[in-house]
Amino acid sequence: MKVIHSISNFSSENDCFVTIGTFDGVHIGHQKILKDLIQSAKEQNKKSVLLTFFPHPRMVLQKDVSLELLNTIDEKSQLLEEMGLDYLIIHPFSKEFSRLTALDFVRDILINQLNTSKLIIGYDHHFGKNREGNIDQLREYSLLFDFDVEEIPAQDIDDVSVSSTKIRRALHNGLLKTANRYLGYNYMLNGTVVNGKKLGGKIGFPTANIDIKEDYKLIPKTGVYVIKTSIEGQVRHGMMNIGYRPTLDGKHQTIEAHLFDFNGDLYGKEIKIDLLFFLREEQKFDSVDDLIVQLKKDKENALAFLQNNLSL
Structure with a gap:
């Protein structure tokens, strides 16, 4: 897959099959559209193209600085590459770009720039200035500019109306199983292992402190999770706490991963963590000894979960 930054940097002599959208999460609804796009393009010997935007339009038009995204750009790129997108x-995305009328968007972007011969979109897709463009207009423009339009109806997406908003809500509420089912994969966090206060090591549970540079990345509900990662080609399981460590200091949110049967040095390394299961809420204990007792229970529960879900 080739990643192109800005429409103006793209050129293709071949006709392209195109879809458009932010595709945050690349969830099962998005995957339905993308599989259709990629398969159709291959059958017709065309190139499959996804036009997406960053920053997210809501961050630009609504100044929604509180919007949290399910994927970083790198995570989204990796997911799309695995699907086989060209x-x-x-x-x-800018305010100037948002002022393009539906007609201008179709003519200048889809036809003149992307060489679109077929456009595949999800149901209820809107585009152009004030979101004035819709499926009916696209069908009119397709006759004018000679391209095909295919709309993926809602009922084709697993009979469930999946949305990035629903997944964000599930993650904020600790409903990880629901979120992962809608995503079609385990929710992930990617970051760098940084130095912490090393308090975990002192109580028998050394942790890797994860720093995520993208401030727009959604961090799930505070609590303890069962996790999976890969280190030097080996899958490692463990448990991770997202929260404020109220028993120890309670000042700043941290993301701390304890990997089972691992004592290597991870400082400075990039790490990808898959969240498999939400174990419990974060708690404040009366003493460090009480915290240690609970951590041992957490490990037992995590191992039991993994034993019962060997495929994870």
Whole structure:
């Protein structure tokens, strides 16, 4: 897959099959559209193209600085590459770009720039200035500019109306199983292992402190999770706490992963963590000894979960 930054940097002599959207999460609804796009393009010997935007339009038009995204750009790119997409175009979204009328968007972007011969979109898709463009207009423009339009109806997406908003809500509420089912994969966090206060090691549970540089990445509900990662090609399981460590200091949110049967040095390394199961809420204990007792129970529960879910 080739990643292109800005529409103006894209050119293709071949006709392209295109879809458009932010595709945050690349969830099962998105995957339905993308599989259709990629398969159709291969059958017709065309190139499959996803035009997406960053920053997210809501961050630009609504100044929604509180919006948290399910994927970083790198995570989204990796998911799309695994699906077999040919081109990912990441276009900088701006107020100026948002003022393009539906007609201008179709003519200047889809036809003249992307060489679109077929457009595949999800149900209820809107585009152009004030979101004025819809499926009916697209069908009219398709006759004018000679391209095909295919809409993926809602009922084709697992009979469930999946949305990025629903997944964000599930993660904030600790409903990890629901979120992962809607995503079609385990929710992930990618970051760098940084130095912490090393308090975990002193109580027998050394942890890797994870720093995530993208401030827009959604951090799930505070609590303890069963996790999976890969280190030097070996799968490692463990448990992770997201929260404020109220028993120890309670000042700043941290993400701390304890990997079972691992004592290596991870400082400075990039790490990808899959969240498998939400174990419990974060708690404040009366003493460090009480915390240690609970951590041992957490480990037992995590191992029991993994034993019963060997495929994870």
